[in-house]
Amino acid sequence: MEVRGLRKDYGASTVVAGVDLDIRQGEIFALLGPNGAGKTTTVEILEGHRRRTGGDVRVLGEDPGRAGGAWRARIGIVLQSASDSAELTVAESLRHFARYYPDPRDPEEVVRLVGLEEKRNARVQTLSGGQRRRLDVALGIIGRPELLFLDEPTTGFDPEVRRKFWTLIELLAAEGTTILLTTHYLDEAEALADRVAVLAGGRVVAEGTPATLGGRANAEATVRWTDARGAHERRTPRPTSLVNELSAGGGELGGLTVTRPSLEDTYLDLIGERR
Template sequence: MNAIEVRGLRKEYPGQLAVAGIDLEIHRGEVFSLLGPNGAGKTTTVEILEGHRRRTAGEVTVLGEDPGTAGRAWRSKLGIVLQTAQDAAGLTVAETVRHFARYYPNPRDPEQVLEQVGLAEKAKAKVRSLSGGQRRRVDVALGIIGRPELIFLDEPTTGFDPKARRQFWDLIRALAAEGSTILLTTHYLDEAEALADRVAVIARGRIVAEDTPANLGGRAGARATVRWTDASGPREVRTQTPTRVINELSAGGSELAELTVTRPSLEDTYLELIGAQR
C-alpha cells in the first residue's frame, strides 16, 4: 500500500485556484521531494495531506485514511516540521523534547533525538537563547520524537549552516533506512538531489514533471556541453556524444586547455520546467 495516494486534488479560494487537480502516489519507505516556486501550491498541498487544511475536491488517502476525517491514532503516526513553528521559549531544549515525547505511544528516546539533531550540547539551554538555525533543529527533533511512519519536512534546513545541513541529510537517510516515509519540500535543489528517491515539480497548482532526480525532465538524455580553450580562444559544443567529440579533438593533436563536460543540473532542469509554466 502506498503511504500517500492523491487523485484530482483541488483547492480553491475566492478568486484563486491554488491546487488545480493533482494526482500523486508516494510509496511507503520512499523519500519524495515536492519542488516548486513560492505560490505554486506546495504548502497548500502538504497542509491538506497533513489534515490541516480542507480540500475543495479530489480523493486523498494518507496511511490508509482520509486526513480530513482521521483521528488521534492516525495523527500519532505523523511527524511534521512546519516552515514556521511556535516554540516554548521559556523551556530548555531537553524539557521541550521530553514534553512532546509524552504525546506519543512509542516515542524515541529524547536524549538520543537531541544527539541526532545536533543539540546535545544545548540540552540545558533555554529555547529562547538559541539561534535561528538551532531553533530549527528543535523543530526537527519534535517532528521525529514520536517515531512517525510518515514525516512531513517543509523547508527543514532553512537557517542551517553547510555542516549542519549535511548532518541533517545523514539523519534523513537514517530515518529512511528505518522505514519512515518522508515528504520533503525544499528550495535547495542539491538537497532534493542528495536525498530524494523521486521528485515532483509543481507550478501554478499542477504537477508538471515527476521522476527520479537523475531523469527529471529528460535530464539523463539531455545534450552535454563540451567546453575547452584552444589557439582560437574559448570553444563550446553541445552534443549527445561528448566522448566522441573529445576523441576527435584529441586526434587533431591540439592542446585542449580547460576541458570540461557538463550536463544540465537538476537546477537547470527545474528552472526550465517552471519557466515553461509562467
C-alpha cells in the same frame, strides 16, 4: 501516499490545480518549486491541516481530512515557524510531547540525534534560529513516525549543521521512515531525495529521480573546446561521438569540457516554462 487530482481554491483563485503524487513507503521524496507554487498548501492538505477543494488523497491508507488521533500518531510534522513552548526547556518539551504517543522515542536519544545536548536544559526562547529548527525536527520525530513531513527544514542552518541534519534524515530513512521534504535547496534534494517532483503554478511539471528529472540524463550536452581557430561550443545529443570525431587527428583539444544540465538548470527550465 496516493494523491489524485488534488485541487485547492481560495475563492476565485486556484492554488493547487490537479496534483498527482505517489510516494512509496520508505522513500525520501522532495517537492520542489518556487514560492507560491502551491508546495506548502499541498503539504498542509496531506498533513490534515487544510481542507481540499477536490481530488482524492490517501495518506497511510486514510483520508487526512477525516483521519483521527490514531492516524496522527503515525505521522510527524516539522513546522516551518513556531514560537510555542517558549518558557519550557528543550528536555521538558520533548518529554511532554512524548506523552501523546503510544510508542515514543526516548527524549534523551532525540536530543542527541538533533545535536542539542548542550541546550537540553535551556529555555526554548533562548535558542537561536537554527537550534529552534532542530527542536522542531526533534518534536516531529519524537512519536516515531512512519511518515515525516519536513517543510523547508534547513532554512537558516549553517553548512555544518545542514550536513549533520542530512545524516539524521538518512538515518531515519534507513529505519524505514517515509519522508516528504519540501526545499528551496536543489543540492539538498539531490543529496537526499530518492525522487523529486517540481511544482509550478499549482501543477506537477516534472517528476523523477534527481538524476533523470526533466529528461536531464538524456538532454543535449554542451561540448566546449579551443583550437587554432578559437573557442568552440556545440550542443549535441551524442557528445561521445563528437569528441571521438574531434580527436581523430590525435591532437590534444584545448579546454575540453562536456557538460550536462545541472539539476538547477533543469529546474529553472522547468519552472520558467510555467511563468
